[in-house]
Amino acid sequence: MMIEKICIINPNSLDTVTKGIDAALQPLRRPEGPSLECFTLADGPPGIQTQRDADAAIGPLVRKVASLEPTASAFVIACFSDPGLHSLREMTPKPVIGIGEAGMLTALTLGQRIGVIAILAGSIPRHLRYYGAMGIRDRLAAELPVNLSVAELADRQRTLMRMTEVGKTLRDAHGADVLVMGCAGMAALRAQLQQEVRIPVVEPCQAAVAMAIGLVQLDWHRA
Amino acid sequence: MMIEKICIINPNSLDTVTKGIDAALQPLRRPEGPSLECFTLADGPPGIQTQRDADAAIGPLVRKVASLEPTASAFVIACFSDPGLHSLREMTPKPVIGIGEAGMLTALTLGQRIGVIAILAGSIPRHLRYYGAMGIRDRLAAELPVNLSVAELADRQRTLMRMTEVGKTLRDAHGADVLVMGCAGMAALRAQLQQEVRIPVVEPCQAAVAMAIGLVQLDWHRA
Amino acid sequence: MMIEKICIINPNSLDTVTKGIDAALQPLRRPEGPSLECFTLADGPPGIQTQRDADAAIGPLVRKVASLEPTASAFVIACFSDPGLHSLREMTPKPVIGIGEAGMLTALTLGQRIGVIAILAGSIPRHLRYYGAMGIRDRLAAELPVNLSVAELADRQRTLMRMTEVGKTLRDAHGADVLVMGCAGMAALRAQLQQEVRIPVVEPCQAAVAMAIGLVQLDWHRA
Amino acid sequence: MMIEKICIINPNSLDTVTKGIDAALQPLRRPEGPSLECFTLADGPPGIQTQRDADAAIGPLVRKVASLEPTASAFVIACFSDPGLHSLREMTPKPVIGIGEAGMLTALTLGQRIGVIAILAGSIPRHLRYYGAMGIRDRLAAELPVNLSVAELADRQRTLMRMTEVGKTLRDAHGADVLVMGCAGMAALRAQLQQEVRIPVVEPCQAAVAMAIGLVQLDWHRA
């Protein structure tokens, strides 16, 4: 029997982010599959901070998905803004899951008021438009940024400290009882962050891949 | 290594429903687990058609979950009204997933306007209250009942025909582009129904167990 | 002519709470009725702080209402979480009013942005689900807890001080222009609290019984 | 002891409407009060069909309320568009209840999806704006007009037949499980209409006066 394959595509061109995602999926891997293969979008933007970055990733994503489609059973778009999600869904009836969507939906099962930790303030209006498109804005407590530069994010200890600060503000001043990490590649910090804030923390890549595995096993397509 | 166990509890007392659920989970089972064990709530109501039925299931559910908790890694409540969901979440930090919630959330990834096929008209106000509590009512196209008695439901061919009729009405008159089967134990009809209506159909028990498996593998707790 | 009777059921087992409710109804009593009779749910939980408490009250409530139904004209459930409300409405076509529902609806006529004073932080997610189910979440300014233990609540002066503090925060930081006391049995503090915060304060038991009296006099049933 | 007085003001100039309202309040009257006195707004418009009519009633209403204020304990505005409601609330801290508001809020306790029977199609956008302002639009199933002229409304049998038709459409095609009569002065038809449609029917003048009586007895003011 052929093992099914889920392709997780990091729509930016940074291999280190892809490696972080790949490591985070370890607990979801099983011998009999589906296999979880992570890809870097070599011709994607170097990071997705703006709407322009998100939109610029769509063309390369479409090409990547087209090339992977014959051998893949499902796709996960590993950027919290879910670039190209609906374009990709038009290309293939196989499951395509965005980590923004899956992160938020999973959070709905873990708490009543979602607090989102964004990297940059400038991403928040884009995320708000997305929550509105999803029709779940009533469940958002607030979204706040850590406002760290890429260089600063490399310092994991500092990043954890900032995320903890922001997470506690979301919890105490905005009433959040579940947090979502509004970014990819930070899964290594999830458990510590949850320990600090003492409310559930959702890492969206893991949440998305878990949903994709389910859809693949159930063989649910969109047509 | 111990295999993790997910307990799926059918909150009514009908073994045939439990058997239907159990069979539907076959594609989600894997050798290394988690194991998926289905339980009938022997002291639950014979069916959950009314709010009274749903509420009457909570006490027995709580006792069942308490007895299973030491050896279980997660719970799924296999009734579309998700009776006792938040009581159970207070009892254990382990994942507790309701099939109503998981069915609707999974549908959000498969279409824009959800059509729900209810068994009885009398359940719809209860479901509407629940969608409101979840904060996702904007995504509901409509919910319509098949209005078949328990005896009639036993006739699978007839049930499929009624579900197909209702599904087509949800699609054509209400604009639904994804359907949710608003009940447990009908998974055997899902694929045929989807073939007939040509839009994705979500079977909520399968959707819920898939989400629960992911949470167990990720070892995500609520505290 | 027989005097009609409205049964107000305190779903916890504390007689002192029932007595507080009973005293609060004095201004609503009139010689020609309806009579307002308060009941303690002897086999209810000792207090309703959790969803589990709320759900545990439903069975005893159903039995109590069944025993009272032949001679009652309406029922009021005197707990802000309105446990069992829809189960009870299925049992009898006579009016059944929850104090949570009636407190919030009455507040809608007294201000634009409702601030709710909860006893415990842990009740707030449950209340938010309920406001969502009612479809009135847009009118909530915020809900904040006084976070006093049962022992501390017995100190009325301290309770009033904490409620005043929380009420002023709801008014000044969250823009509330009407407050709801999110609990039963505190009616004795209402007038003083309103005097302190200088915006209207709704005591939900009184609000609910007033609505029930109206429905009884109009002889409005649900079928 | 002085008996309290609630002033119900029909903001159109038709005495027959006022008489209909007055008769409808009979079940709410009690010897010890409050007394329920109905007034015709002699200088109001002859009927309130348009926004212009509604707005034109405000000036006369304000003057009427000013003249009645010294001896009144509460006011009810007996037009479904609740003209001047917030102006009047600024004039007096005493309860001022609109029948549109009270009719809808009372319906929220009697069903999940409200169907409103309007007299004229042209009133519906105005009512929709109002439900939006109240923040309860999610609970509206639909609003449909009987589209009868004033002359035709005088034929009670015909009016009942049209209301029954519209009510059944609201119930069967739009899923309403409670109806509100979106007008004043039709209380005499309420019981028959409910019998025909077999779901609860709210007559808004009665609902509003019942709420006003409660507020008066509780001595709740807005300041």
Next chain:
Amino acid sequence: MMIEKICIINPNSLDTVTKGIDAALQPLRRPEGPSLECFTLADGPPGIQTQRDADAAIGPLVRKVASLEPTASAFVIACFSDPGLHSLREMTPKPVIGIGEAGMLTALTLGQRIGVIAILAGSIPRHLRYYGAMGIRDRLAAELPVNLSVAELADRQRTLMRMTEVGKTLRDAHGADVLVMGCAGMAALRAQLQQEVRIPVVEPCQAAVAMAIGLVQLDWHRA
């Protein structure tokens, strides 16, 4: 060819406000028209601070519009509460634009979360009802008052300072990324305010007249 005329009506009786509005429209004037003529409502209230003021302006507004209608192509109501907007729309099929409506809608194109700067705290509930009626409340970040008296408002420097303070609070504490000046006659402060807060600032009279010019040029009527 006759030049079209848009009549901008200041519904309060203060000529200085009208003059401020008139000056603000200078950039929108063009030789070939439409001409922009500003009118003071001589028999309007001296200022519109309360709902009563707003309602009191409707009668005079209706008369003014009736007198201007034969020679006007469109109307703008220059008060942020848009008094009489829907009455006036019933009187004439020509465009009638309210500055509250146009200010908010224009802001929707300039940012994701609108912060509104009100003059008085007491106006905010009225505005909130209006945003609800418009169905755009999800886009409001917050509305906060400058709380300056009419005398204080005459001190432009002080007003600018207070507006800047409030604008920065809306931006920093409430996440607003666009501001609306919730009043008429302050256009002279717009550019400076925007410079201070560094997010777009909408002056609603200018926004409304710009929309009205477009409708006139397109010759769009309501019937």
Next chain:
Amino acid sequence: MMIEKICIINPNSLDTVTKGIDAALQPLRRPEGPSLECFTLADGPPGIQTQRDADAAIGPLVRKVASLEPTASAFVIACFSDPGLHSLREMTPKPVIGIGEAGMLTALTLGQRIGVIAILAGSIPRHLRYYGAMGIRDRLAAELPVNLSVAELADRQRTLMRMTEVGKTLRDAHGADVLVMGCAGMAALRAQLQQEVRIPVVEPCQAAVAMAIGLVQLDWHRA
């Protein structure tokens, strides 16, 4: 003095559509400007029917706007899905208006319940996501497609007939009191369509350019 220039970009590659848009702007042109220049996106998709088409237009749009930016005062994106709107807003502080957004916002001033006439059924979920992102979904009565192929659309008489049919269904069965043409390039049919349906009809390119002219004249930028 230099005349300001507004660049209207048709993001598909069909010159005939651009010509239709250009002709539609005639009533908005004035000697002293701003000048209204229409551009075809030569390297855009041949039509925008899918999300993939919309996303594929963004790259070319960005390049086009970059090349025009030095001499343009504002931009209008002439496709109802507003592709790239927020990317373009990041590129320039000058006004960028999408016709989908402007069409819907203008409709909010002309009626209470918007009916949208789409070309294809497949576009409706994409539009619904957009209305959700805009936060205006409560104002949508319904959106229905004419379902005509490109070839069929060339037959103007037939297109008008289908639009009239769909418009009447939106009005009569869904309660719409204003219509929006959910496409570009059909302005020539607007007046006739409005005459047939007797409720206002918004042509979104005209609505968007009118808003852009206002912003240019006011010199309102986003920073």
